[in-house]
Amino acid sequence: MEKKLPIGISSFEKIRSEPYYYVDKTPFVAKLVEEGTYYFLSRPRRFGKSLFVDTLKQAFLGRKELFQGLYLEKNWDWSVKYPVIHIDFGGRTFKGEEHLITYILEQLEKNQETLGVPCSEKTLYDICFKELILKSYEKYKQKVVVLIDEYDKPILDCIEDRETAKRIRDILVKFYIILKPLDRYLKFVLLTGVLKFYMSSIFSGLNFLNDITLSRKYSTICGFAQEELEEVFREELQDKDLELIRCWYNGYSWLGEPVYNPFDILLYLEEKKFHPYWFETGTPSFLVKLLLEKRFYLPELENLVATDTLIGSFDVDRVRPENLLFQAGYLTIKRIFSLADKILYELSYPNKEVKVALNEVLAEYFTGDTGEVPLKTRDFLLALEGNQFEKMKKVLEGLYAGIPHDWFRKNELSRYEGYYASCFYAFLCGSGLEVIPEDITNKGQIDLTVLYRERAYLFEFKVVEGEGVEGKALAQLKEKGYHKKYEGKSKEIYLIGIEFSSGERNIKGFFWERL
Known part of the structure; x- marks a missing residue:
C-alpha cells in the first residue's frame, strides 16, 4: 500500500x-x-x-x-x-x-x-x-x-x-x-x-x-531580473520611471545579470514611493562597530577590491569587514578581473537605497550623533543650495563636535585624516548627494568631489598640528589643477580646503574659492 x-x-x-x-x-x-x-x-x-x-x-x-x-x-x-x-x-x-x-x-x-x-x-x-x-x-x-x-x-x-x-x-x-x-x-x-x-x-x-x-x-535564482520585472509587473509599472526604480533597487550581482531585491519591489509597488524598505528590516550595528574598530576608510566602499578567498567565506575567529559587507548585501560585485593569475573582485554599493541608508547610519554612529544628523543634513543641503559656505562650515563643525571623547582616549583618531574624511563622506552620501571619493584626474587624485545642480565642489582634507592655519589644503587643490577635469562639464566649480585640528578634534580651517 x-x-x-x-x-x-x-x-x-x-x-x-x-x-x-x-x-x-x-x-x-x-x-x-x-x-x-x-x-x-x-x-x-x-x-x-x-x-x-x-x-x-x-x-x-x-x-x-x-x-x-x-x-x-x-x-x-x-x-x-x-x-x-x-x-x-x-x-x-x-x-x-x-x-x-x-x-x-x-x-x-x-x-x-x-x-x-x-x-x-x-x-x-x-x-x-x-x-x-x-x-x-x-x-x-x-x-x-x-x-x-x-x-x-x-x-x-x-x-x-x-x-x-x-x-x-x-x-x-x-x-x-x-x-x-x-x-x-x-x-x-x-x-x-x-x-x-x-x-x-x-x-x-x-x-x-x-x-x-x-x-x-x-545568478538570478533569487531576485528579479530586468526582463522578469517588466514582464510580471507590466501593468503596475506603466506610469513608473523604470530608470529611477533600477537606480534605487537593482544592482545586486553574483557574476551574472544584476537583479532587483524582490522585497523592495513589492513594497514600492504597494506604497508607491521610494524608500529603503529592505535596509530598514535589519540594523547593521555589528557591521558599523566593526568598520570603526578596523579604522575602515569609508570612501573605499565605492571601489573596494577583494580576493576570491576574502569574499567567499566568513570566519568567526577573524571577522573581515569586506567579507561581511559583501555577503550581507551592502556591497556587490561590479567587476571581476585577474592580475598575476589571481582573481580579483571590484565591489561597490548595489544601488542608491543601500548607499544612502547605510551611510546615514554610519554618519550617525561615527559622529556619535543619534538624533541631530537629519537636521544637520537639512541645514547642509540648504547651505549647498544657496552656496552659503560659512553655513556649511558651521554645520560640519557641529557634526564633528558630536564625536564622543572616549573614542579619542582609546586611540589616535585625532591624528587620523582618514577618520575625518570618512565621517564627511558618510554624511554627504547619507544626504543623498552625488559623491565621488578619491576622484581620479590626469593631474592626481581629488580627496572628494560633490556634483550638485551642474556645480562641482572639489574637497581636499588635511590634519594640522598646533595653532596655525595655513590653507595648505586649498593651495594643493589650486596647485595640482584638479579642477580642469570639470571645465566644460560643470557651469560652476568650487575648490574647498578643509583643515582639521588634531588638538581641537574639529575643523580648524575652511577655505574656499570659485573658479
Missing part, C-alpha cells in the same frame, strides 16, 4: 494564489535536480531564499496542482513523491547554546509529526536527525530530501559575542555533519543562508556541497 506524504501550509501556495506576485523560478528547480544532489546558496536576507526552498519542497512532495502554467508543470516527474525534512532557522532569535539545541529538537519533532515517523532519540539532536532520515527512507521507500533554510542564523544572532558564536558554530557543525555519510539515503540537499563560513569551521564537514552562490548560471 502506498504511503501518503502529508501536506502542510505552504508559502509557495499562498504566493501562487496571487500570480501577479510570482516570478517563475521553477526552471532552476529542474536544473538543480538534473545537475546534482548537494547544494549551498548564500544570498542576503529578504531575497526570496525561503520562498525558493518552499518551492522545492512542494515540487518534491508532488503537488502538481500548484505548478500549473509554470515551467516545472511539464518538466518534472510528478509520478514520484519524496519525504521532505524541512528545517527553518529563520523564525527564531537565538540567545545561546541551550536555546539552539531546544529549537533543533523542536524542529526535528515537528518533522517527525509531519512525516509520521516517530524517533526513539529525544535529547541528542544529531542522533535524532540521523534516525529521522533513516526511518523516513525506510517508511516511504524513497530517498529523503533535506532542506535547511537560514542555516547560519543562530551564529549571526550571537555574532557580537564571539565566544558564544563559536560554541553555537560547533553545535551546528555536529548537526550538519550527519548528512555527509548518508549519501545512499538522500535524494537532494540544500542549505541556504546569508554567510558562508570558513572551510575550517562548518564547511570543513560540508565540503561535499556544491556552492552555487557565485555560479553565473544561478
Whole structure:
C-alpha cells in the first residue's frame, strides 16, 4: 500500500494564489535536480531564499496542482513523491547554546509529526536527525530530501559575542555533519543562508556541497531580473520611471545579470514611493562597530577590491569587514578581473537605497550623533543650495563636535585624516548627494568631489598640528589643477580646503574659492 506524504501550509501556495506576485523560478528547480544532489546558496536576507526552498519542497512532495502554467508543470516527474525534512532557522532569535539545541529538537519533532515517523532519540539532536532520515527512507521507500533554510542564523544572532558564536558554530557543525555519510539515503540537499563560513569551521564537514552562490548560471535564482520585472509587473509599472526604480533597487550581482531585491519591489509597488524598505528590516550595528574598530576608510566602499578567498567565506575567529559587507548585501560585485593569475573582485554599493541608508547610519554612529544628523543634513543641503559656505562650515563643525571623547582616549583618531574624511563622506552620501571619493584626474587624485545642480565642489582634507592655519589644503587643490577635469562639464566649480585640528578634534580651517 502506498504511503501518503502529508501536506502542510505552504508559502509557495499562498504566493501562487496571487500570480501577479510570482516570478517563475521553477526552471532552476529542474536544473538543480538534473545537475546534482548537494547544494549551498548564500544570498542576503529578504531575497526570496525561503520562498525558493518552499518551492522545492512542494515540487518534491508532488503537488502538481500548484505548478500549473509554470515551467516545472511539464518538466518534472510528478509520478514520484519524496519525504521532505524541512528545517527553518529563520523564525527564531537565538540567545545561546541551550536555546539552539531546544529549537533543533523542536524542529526535528515537528518533522517527525509531519512525516509520521516517530524517533526513539529525544535529547541528542544529531542522533535524532540521523534516525529521522533513516526511518523516513525506510517508511516511504524513497530517498529523503533535506532542506535547511537560514542555516547560519543562530551564529549571526550571537555574532557580537564571539565566544558564544563559536560554541553555537560547533553545535551546528555536529548537526550538519550527519548528512555527509548518508549519501545512499538522500535524494537532494540544500542549505541556504546569508554567510558562508570558513572551510575550517562548518564547511570543513560540508565540503561535499556544491556552492552555487557565485555560479553565473544561478545568478538570478533569487531576485528579479530586468526582463522578469517588466514582464510580471507590466501593468503596475506603466506610469513608473523604470530608470529611477533600477537606480534605487537593482544592482545586486553574483557574476551574472544584476537583479532587483524582490522585497523592495513589492513594497514600492504597494506604497508607491521610494524608500529603503529592505535596509530598514535589519540594523547593521555589528557591521558599523566593526568598520570603526578596523579604522575602515569609508570612501573605499565605492571601489573596494577583494580576493576570491576574502569574499567567499566568513570566519568567526577573524571577522573581515569586506567579507561581511559583501555577503550581507551592502556591497556587490561590479567587476571581476585577474592580475598575476589571481582573481580579483571590484565591489561597490548595489544601488542608491543601500548607499544612502547605510551611510546615514554610519554618519550617525561615527559622529556619535543619534538624533541631530537629519537636521544637520537639512541645514547642509540648504547651505549647498544657496552656496552659503560659512553655513556649511558651521554645520560640519557641529557634526564633528558630536564625536564622543572616549573614542579619542582609546586611540589616535585625532591624528587620523582618514577618520575625518570618512565621517564627511558618510554624511554627504547619507544626504543623498552625488559623491565621488578619491576622484581620479590626469593631474592626481581629488580627496572628494560633490556634483550638485551642474556645480562641482572639489574637497581636499588635511590634519594640522598646533595653532596655525595655513590653507595648505586649498593651495594643493589650486596647485595640482584638479579642477580642469570639470571645465566644460560643470557651469560652476568650487575648490574647498578643509583643515582639521588634531588638538581641537574639529575643523580648524575652511577655505574656499570659485573658479
